[in-house]
Amino acid sequence: MNPFLNEGLPAFLASEPGLESGFMTPQVVAAALVSENKVLAHPASADSITTSGNKEDFVSMGMGAALKLKQVARNTCLVLAAEALCAAQALDYRAPLRTGPRGRRACELIRSVSPRLTTDRPLAPDLDAAAALIGSGRLRAVLE
Numbered sequence: 001m002n003p004f005l006n007e008g009l010p011a012f013l014a015s016e017p018g019l020e021s022g023f024m025t026p027q028v029v030a031a032a033l034v035s036e037n038k039v040l041a042h043p044a045s046a047d048s049i050t051t052s053g054n055k056e057d058f059v060s061m062g063m064g065a066a067l068k069l070k071q072v073a074r075n076t077c078l079v080l081a082a083e084a085l086c087a088a089q090a091l092d093y094r095a096p097l098r099t100g101p102r103g104r105r106a107c108e109l110i111r112s113v114s115p116r117l118t119t120d121r122p123l124a125p126d127l128d129a130a131a132a133l134i135g136s137g138r139l140r141a142v143l144e
Contacts, residue, residue, distance in 0.1 A: 001027050001086075013089040013117070020120045023089065026082040026127060033075040040068045040075075074131075081130035084110050084139065085123070092116050105142040109133060 001023065003011040014022025044061035088110040091099055098104060113129035133139045 006090075009090055009093050013086060013093065014120075015118050022117065022120070023082075023086050023123070026085060026123055029127070030079045030082040033079050037072050037075050040072050044068060077131040077134045078127055080134050081127045084130050084134070085114055085126055088114070089117055102143050106139060109139060109142050 001012050003009075003017070010022070011017035012020075012022035012024040012027070014020040014024075044065035084106070088107045091103070091107050099107070110130060110133070113133060114126035117123070130139075
């Protein structure tokens, strides 16, 4: 994303940096989701409350922990989806150079649900589609 660190790729992987946002928004979304995951990583068991007239001091927080884990997994899929979309875009910019066979298969799979970004468009559907590939194991399968 950073033109000072990205080895010659355009800022935010945008076709027209400065006029278009490119992948700036998915980067912000990924950063927010990672931050949310840090909050969700707080142990549910650290917040047990006494019950039964102060006779029981342990209340299972298993359901709360499971719900937090479900959200962390969803957030992580979206973060990985943003990374996959950015990787595919960066590989497109590097053409005619090509990655290895696994990388090509992964890029082709990503491109099957998200065409190359040539002008700004809402990327939420692309993120959701790429997250579905990750959640289903299809992206991992092409990398094996």
